[in-house]
Amino acid sequence: SYGDLLPSRSDMISSLVFAGYLTAKSEIDGEFGAYAVALPNKEIALLFQKEILDRYYAKTGFESVLNFRHCLNQGNAEGMKRILEGSLLSSLNYHDFSAEKTYQGMLLSLLSIAYADAVIESEAISGEGRLDIMLTPNNHSLPGICIEVKHLKSRTSSERMDNSAEEAIGQIKNKDYGNRLRRLGIHRILYYGICFHKNKVRIHYEESEG
Numbered sequence: 568s569y570g571d572l573l574p575s576r577s578d579m580i581s582s583l584v585f586a587g588y589l590t591a592k593s594e595i596d597g598e599f600g601a602y603a604v605a606l607p608n609k610e611i612a613l614l615f616q617k618e619i620l621d622r623y624y625a626k627t628g629f630e631s632v633l634n635f636r637h638c639l640n641q642g643n644a645e646g647m648k649r650i651l652e653g654s655l656l657s658s659l660n661y662h663d664f665s666a667e668k669t670y671q672g673m674l675l676s677l678l679s680i681a682y683a684d685a686v687i688e689s690e691a692i693s694g695e696g697r698l699d700i701m702l703t704p705n706n707h708s709l710p711g712i713c714i715e716v717k718h719l720k721s722r723t724s725s726e727r728m729d730n731s732a733e734e735a736i737g738q739i740k741n742k743d744y745g746n747r748l749r750r751l752g753i754h755r756i757l758y759y760g761i762c763f764h765k766n767k768v769r770i771h772y773e774e775s776e777g
Contacts, residue, residue, distance in 0.1 A: 636681040640710060642757060644770040651768050667718035670763045671699050674716065678702060685709075694743030703748060710755040711748035713739050717762040728762045728769040735760025736771050745775055 631650055638646035671689065678687050684705050691701035702712035715735035719728060736758050739745070745756040760771040 632677065632681050635677065639681075639712065639757070639759075642772045642774060644759070644772040648768055648770050652766065667716055667763075670718055670761075671716045674700060674714065674761070691744075691747070693745070693747040696742045696744070698739070698744040701744070701748070703751065704753070707751060707753050709753075710757050711745070711751075711753040712757045712759065713744045713748070714759045714761060715739050715744070717760070719762060719764045723764050725767075725769065728764055728767065729771070731762040732760040732769045732771040735762065736773050740773075740775075 635647060635650045637643075638650065675687060675689055678700070682702060682704075686703040686705070688701045688703070689699070691698045693701065698713055699716045700712075700714035702714075704711060715738055717731040717735050719731060737760075739758045739760070745758070748756050756775045758773045758775060762769045
């Protein structure tokens, strides 16, 4: 059982990221070579929620995931920070999280559960490069979301983390990562620059009206 395999919250979260719960699905944009990334099937999604997320959020159930979605949609960077540091990051063995891609994988896992009504892409080709995470809502009247992730390895300060998160926002804008979303007719696009250092996170937010 998962209880036997994952005896501690730290082991559980680290195992989820490295276990490959996300799989590449159908190609969604032939021009850009982009693929949807999601949980492999409904059975796995249900198992993930019932056996893993519900165990992890023993007191709140799915509430933290839904709150994270709400904060993301509303541009509530401080609320996102509280949820990540208070739930996921506080339970991580950060020694296993030594690369930017592992934090990116954690966010992809969380977003794939929170957004059943959107396409979640990793390394999305748009504008003049590749965006770490792009969220395209099925309903194009809802906001699209661009996320660029940064990771500081060495000993650092809150100020340096804030600067890195702001640089991520600049990268999204300068490389026009919201281009594909605008071309789909999505006019409200949310930009997030997220910087991680061990169990800490800084999140900067900006909104673009296309």
